[in-house]
Amino acid sequence: MAGSILIVDDVATNRIVLKAKLSGARYTTLQAADGRAALALAMTEKPGLILLDTNLPDMRGSEVIARLRAEPETRRIPVIAMTVHDDPALRIELLKAGANEILTKPFDELVLLARLRSLLRAHASADETALRALTCHELGFAESFHDFAPPARIALIAHRPERALHWKAALARCLPTERIQVLSGDMPLDDPRAGEVPDIFVIEADLARNGDGLRLMSELRSRAVTRDSVIAIATVRTARETQATALDLGADELLPCDLSGPAAQEAALRLRAQLGQKRLRDRLRVSVDEGLRLAMVDPLTGLYNRRYANAHLARMSQRARRTGRASVVMVLDLDRFKRVNDSYGHRAGDHVLTAFAKALRANLRGADLIARIGGEEFLVVLPDTTLDDGYRTAERLRRAIETQSIRLPSGENISITLSIGLALGGTRDTDPQHLVDEADAALLNAKATGRNQVAVAQTSNAA
Structure with a gap:
């Protein structure tokens, strides 16, 4: 199950x-x-x-x-x-x-449950990335890869430099081909030079102050260039609450502060396993991003196009039926978009569409499917999502667009609104295209009853 x-x-x-x-x-x-x-x-x-x-x-x-x-x-x-x-x-x-x-x-039950949550999150994310790569492969857009991998860059950050140097010496004996370096805890988080982003950060949980290492981890996770790096948090074995918090905040691995004796070999094995998983994720990500750039991506907005959306929605629906997990399908349409083109020109209309696509990316999860399927019509699929959660997400999107001011190339500012139709999938044996049709019918209902609102398909309400 x-x-x-x-x-x-x-x-x-x-x-x-x-x-x-x-x-x-x-x-x-x-x-x-x-x-x-x-x-x-x-x-x-x-x-x-x-x-x-x-x-x-x-x-x-x-x-x-x-x-x-x-x-x-x-x-x-x-x-x-x-x-x-x-x-x-x-x-x-x-x-x-x-x-x-x-x-x-x-x-310890606290650490056990935190580790469960961490591994289940990572597993779900890896499955979603692999699913997208498989979709690319079946459509004939898979990217080929070489087995060669350059030495990994491992960055060590500890409260005291001598501890970081001890880690470096211990790990270098077990990972002789990797590039290991000591960094300062107050290093700048600006974009590193190309090719020098660490594959792995090992960070002591407590730097200058208690919890500083966890705050640094959160900062690294928020930066685009370091978001996909592996982060291992080093703690004393008795720091159960710190360990649980680190895992819940996004740490990939936990290591002991003392890497003496067998602990160094164990730490090296853990880091090597994490590195292997990261390289697989990176390859799958490139397979999706590069393999689909021209054929499967809308050139104006950078979102997936209808062709990719249909293929991926079919595979997501198969998985939902197999696992019994609900998913939500949204069809979104910009209200009175023709007036934008008529009043400001098609260049302004294109600018509004790209701004809207950017807002969608900013307000949805990485695992969510976002596609442009028509002129001003978009499709969003939220996997593993209940109808209530999907409705809340749709309302949040609607409000975000309603309150956003878009500056046109001419210097003028305009506002737009959004209508959304929702349908629930995964709880019944429904054809993927039928789900889109249900969401589209709900969208028409939202338009007919005043626009700038969210409507749910009648069959989804019944479910």
Whole structure:
């Protein structure tokens, strides 16, 4: 079951306790008592994440993970390994097999749930990017790649320079081909020179003041040039609240502040795994961005065009029917747009359309599909979204456009309004084009009842 969590433990009491904790956090669970049952369930149910006890009666935990990673259908499922003893050799074995995280029993519930949220978010984002790349491939616009990858650039930022230098020496022994450098915590966040953006930042949670490292991470996430870099936060092992907060704020990895002994090898394995995932994401992103630039993107607004939207909407609908997750389809139209062209000229009209497209990007998520499907008509698809959330998003868009003043090339300022029609998909077996037609009918209703409003398809209200 997509989105569920598979609990694998041969002790029934342990499974019951974990299920209770996860159910309290509103997660759906599956259970298996041994490795073979876990592999079978993973193949048939495609869980969103696996919690794997490493002391199973039929096979080692590392073998279960290795088999999961060997199958295309299960290789991307996040795995948290649960161990009884904090054995460095076992941790290395599990990480080499492909574990995403290792927790020692009894583990801290706060950190466990934060790690679950972090891995599930990353998994969903990777799935969406892979889905878009697959759409490109099926349409014949996939980009080819070479296996060669240049050395990674790893930036280390610690409160005390001597600690950062210790990290550098420890990691350099385990990652000899990568470029590792020490940076200052007060470094400028202006755009780095081309080719010098760090692939990975390792940041101590507490720099000059408690929490400064987390604030720096938030700044890096907000900058376009560093948004896609891997960020690992270094903390002391007992800083449970800091660890949970770091994960919820977007940290990709947690490392100990002390990288002495086996901890350095474990940290290097974690960073190497994160680097591999980043490079895959980068390749998929290039496959989408470059492969579709001319054939699948509207040249005026830079949004996807109708051809791409139809193909991607069909694939999103297939996934929604398979997983049972709702999605919302919006058709948007600028009110009385012809008056803009008639009064100010087509150049001004083009300027309004590009400003509107920019506003859509600024107010929607990266996973949302945005396309221009007509002159002043646009399509938006919100995956994994309920009708109520979709309506709130539509209202937020409508208000944002209504209050926006657009400066034309002539120097004049104008305002425009927006009408939106909504339809709900994924809860019933509906043809993707029929969903668009339903949203379009709702749009006509919004126009007929006064414009500058959001209307919901009658079938969606009934659902």
